[in-house]
Amino acid sequence: MTADLARNVVEIDGLTLDFPTYRGRVHALSDVTLAVREGEIVGLVGESGCGKSVTSMSIIRLLPPGSTDVTSGTIQLLGRDVLGADEREMEGVRGKLVSMVFQEPMNALNPTIRIGRQITQVIHRHERVSAVEAEERAEALLTEMQVPDAQRIMRSYPFELSGGMRQRVLLAMAFSCNPAVLIADEPTTALDVTVQAQVLMLLKERAKQRGTSVLFITHDLAVVAQLCDSVYVMYAGHIVEEGPTRDVLRRPAHPYTRALLRSLPDLGSPREPLAAIAGTVPDLANLPTGCAFRPRCPAAHDACQRVPRLFAAPGDARHRAACWLLYEKAGSLESVPRVSADDAPAVGTPTGAPLLALDDIAVRFPVGFDWRGRARGHVHALNGIDLALRSGETLGVVGESGCGKTTLAQVVMRLLTPSRGRIVFDGIDLAELEPSRLREIRRRFQIVFQDPQSSLDPRMRVWRAIVEPLAILGKHSTSWLREKARALAEEVGLRSGQLDRYPHEFSGGQRQRIAIARALASGPDLLVLDEPTSALDVSVQAQILNLFLALQKRLGLAYLFISHNVAVVRHIADRVAVMYLGQIVELGTSAQVLDQPGHPYTRALLASVPKIGSNETLELPVRSMELPSNFHLPIGCFFRDRCPFAGPGCEKPQHLLKTERTADEPRMVRCHRVRALPPWLREDPER
């Protein structure tokens, strides 16, 4: 590699940046030094609030000038000083030398302007070209970004495109003036894994072809593993580790990086507690003295009272980490004690009659009413779901957005009435209950939502929120309720001294614990967990997953665990149902389904999940990237148009077929050709 000889395109040196706020000075960045070389893809990883986005935005000075305060440091773009440049000069730089791709493609595109004009506007802004020329270039760019039927897309408005398509349009815009650097801020976080795989591959290929450098910001270490040449790890506004991706991920030198990697469910063994990092990210307005990771670090000692600089790690000279252990004696790092976790829960062996049975559940929503008030059509959210869940068992439901997972959760919770089918809870048909009886039985099944911030009333003190179900179900004295709240808080690992505060004073992980305590208050038998960890950082996710496992062991709860994250489901679930377009396409134990997938869709899903251990190039798992519409359901097998194995017979509706039977666990796959498919061949070095 000639990377060492290549010049630096972006060079940040000792950047320290504060936000003065009414809470005091928030130290967003502390002495950040970072370089992106020509043609290199650099990853910037860290948990939320660690300063990744602030770093990237300061490179093109997008931060509001009035509320930011750069106390020291320099930023250079191709040798030009960014901090001293005037605004006119910066306007010439943005889009031309540096372009940016944001996380939420809908917000980054103007909803009232056609796609074509949005792209040509960028070209016109920076280059003198005729209108026809600009249009031709826009079309060529879109084609290059694998947008099918580019001419039609150019005439469309952003809302007419899918998320993956919008992100391609943004990539086309970003590449339109051949920038020297592309800054991508979590560009695939809002996308489904199958789409993410395609967009990542595209980004990597195009950047390499054009020699564009990329600064790729993400919270996902697996994405970094697959995409980046080198990586910077950030924590609380500090760069704590840097180096070639392979070295950093294979031999992490900083205790934070090590802990972060160990807290990924991908690498742990199923249903064993994960090595969570204790505590939470510090408040940037009130940083601990010395090393910012000290309060959470298992290896913290006296030296950590001072801020460490970056020391070289053993191995590659470019691999450095900001930890005193490296300076003192590199060898002792290996003996960093593992973070202790909750006691190990045994693998449950659920038996008996089903606690919850869903029988041919369908949900459709009417849309577009005509003048008589009759629906013009229906969105088919669920199309015949049969599921059974026994007490003490965890059933994982995986699928991409729009597959009906959340609708399923709402149906089970009786927040939505299904258009067809029966829900039987503990032998009682919920549809036949009177409202008062239904209110009573609701205490036995509870839900934990994805976003802990919006699932707690911001104006309710935490102890009141925890015992809200009890207060609603009966009259109790305040002291009894307080006592109950304290007990429940202890159950989920919250300190009882903080219960008089409001939810916004807690971190995301703590809020999710509060939501779990509230769900446990009425003593339920079943918890519906609707993406309970996807709004959390990985280190916190590990804590919450451990909590779920421990609670299940202690209280014998049954979980319906809904997630888009295959690794999380593999970790926590006994059995797994894979959903696609409102149907279950595969059902079986998690080992069966996720280690030897049968259905072509499950295979595509698993192939798209980025993995840290493997550095194989990403393959395109599906033929077409567009999910079929659930307004006009496809005829025959729903996956037929995207299936790489589609053949004769697929035009007929498919049924769940039993493929094998181990003990009393049937394995079902909704594919008539499942026995004829080639064996699943993805080698998995970590397991």
Added chain:
Amino acid sequence: MTAIDKSPLAASQVDLVGISEARAGAIDWRYVWYQLRQSPLALLGLAIIAIVLVVMAGAPLIAPYDPNRLDLLHRLAPPSLEHWFGTDEVGRDLLSRVLYGARVSVTVGFAVVGISMGVGTLVGAFSGLAGGRTDTVIMRIMDVLLSFPSFVMAIALAAALGPDLINAMLAIAIVRIPFYVRLTRGQALSLRERPYVKAAVTFGARPLTIVRLHIIPNALAPIIVQSTLDIGSAILTASALSFIGLGAQQPTAEWGAMVSNGRDFLLDQWWYPTFPGFAILVTAVGFNLFGDGLRDIFDPRLRGK
């Protein structure tokens, strides 16, 4: 949905480091005070309100005379050291009457807003939470109420109920109810989709409980802004009704009635209608300035409009 918002900057590019988080619903009074200090006009409004409230409470201590004491020897006396604002046609001290008038006018303002806000918020919260046919019926009734010009409606109601301060108050309050119903219903429509409201449903909560625990406390910020803005105009409307003889009756010291009585003397005894009129103006402006300031804080998008 799997759309995950990982980056704290994604939601709003300007609102960095979680200030928005603290503002998500709960009213952070520390933040309100911080913002208020940046706005001199809102502070001026707050100062005016404070002065008016002090005057209200301390009128007997501050006022130099009994507001209803007749002094036929000094009728229509011009402003002097003894009578700062002069006297009226039966020799009552106008300064004392204006000071006591604050009690009536501001009480009317608060009462009107209290009634319309109380009723409107409850009805609106239920309407929004219930949805469907109930919602449609309630909102159509409100549309009908809104389709009358509100002042004409207040005159008609006050005339029908009889000329009396309490009746005038009720009339103004009823006319204002639809505004609060619409405001709260809008909030309730978005709040009922929040996970914490859905969670309450899964605990078996009844609609009344949900309205009390979750909808009203979280819909409060815009309602407080609206009510602060409304107090000023309620005082104005009450004064206007008194001015045309449908509100406060003699000898109650009420600003609108005083302006009305002083109208006949405007050319020769300018002080008689001017000082009560000025009191109305200053009080209304005070509440409006403060209300504008609060609105800017709770809804920065409206700033400068």
